[in-house]
Amino acid sequence: MVKVARDLCLCRQLRSSVFFMRMRIPENQFIDAVKFRDVLGHLPTGVSVVTANGPDGPIGMACNSITSVSLTPPLVAFCPAKSSTTWPEIRATRRFCINVMAGHHESAVRAFAARGIDRFGGIPTIDGDCGPVFEDAVAQIDCELSAEHVAGDHFIAVGSVLTLKARSERDALIFFRGEFSAIGR
Numbered sequence: 001m002v003k004v005a006r007d008l009c010l011c012r013q014l015r016s017s018v019f020f021m022r023m024r025i026p027e028n029q030f031i032d033a034v035k036f037r038d039v040l041g042h043l044p045t046g047v048s049v050v051t052a053n054g055p056d057g058p059i060g061m062a063c064n065s066i067t068s069v070s071l072t073p074p075l076v077a078f079c080p081a082k083s084s085t086t087w088p089e090i091r092a093t094r095r096f097c098i099n100v101m102a103g104h105h106e107s108a109v110r111a112f113a114a115r116g117i118d119r120f121g122g123i124p125t126i127d128g129d130c131g132p133v134f135e136d137a138v139a140q141i142d143c144e145l146s147a148e149h150v151a152g153d154h155f156i157a158v159g160s161v162l163t164l165k166a167r168s169e170r171d172a173l174i175f176f177r178g179e180f181s182a183i184g185r
């Protein structure tokens, strides 16, 4: 009888510690990666190529995580993956140029997302203080790296805006549900 009572007590303790463990696991641990990508893919974004003047020549990577952050002072941000090999090179220069890509830039963007190719081979650029400038892009935002935060498997890179320019007559490139399209007025 004593043994049954002890077992019952142990069983309750175990149950409550399992419950406690469940409570402590953050709910987002149960979000499926495929579902996360799929749902977030429904968020339409613009597409940019972030460039910099590397020690051995121009560097750049395609990014759709650009966002405006602050007006006073003027700040923007984007999220490079921790797995990116280009971001550490951009970070080392402390400056970067965000080229907001135009409707006709799909193949250029694909090149700036690929590895093992000359990313700058297919697109004319001019030299810029913070990085190569794509003259036929929709906008350019020259930045100085002002902060970097760790956020899961990405960083949040905050850029202090130095100069910026837009070409309002151009269509912009949009990324939505894994596909590119152009959007104008």
Ligand SMILES: Cc1cc2nc3c(=O)[nH]c(=O)nc-3n(C[C@H](O)[C@H](O)[C@H](O)COP(=O)(O)O)c2cc1C
Residues within 6 Å of the ligand: 047, 061, 062, 063, 064, 065, 066, 078, 079, 080, 081, 083, 084, 085, 086, 087, 109, 110, 112, 113, 114, 115, 175
């Ligand atoms: C439309 C699009 C948007 C992308 N956005 C990002 C992004 O916001 N952050 C990021 O780290 N990589 C992004 N990538 C992936 C990078 O462009 C690139 O593939 C990755 O950085 C690997 O190259 P790397 O090792 O030279 O950095 C995006 C790719 C595409 C096609």
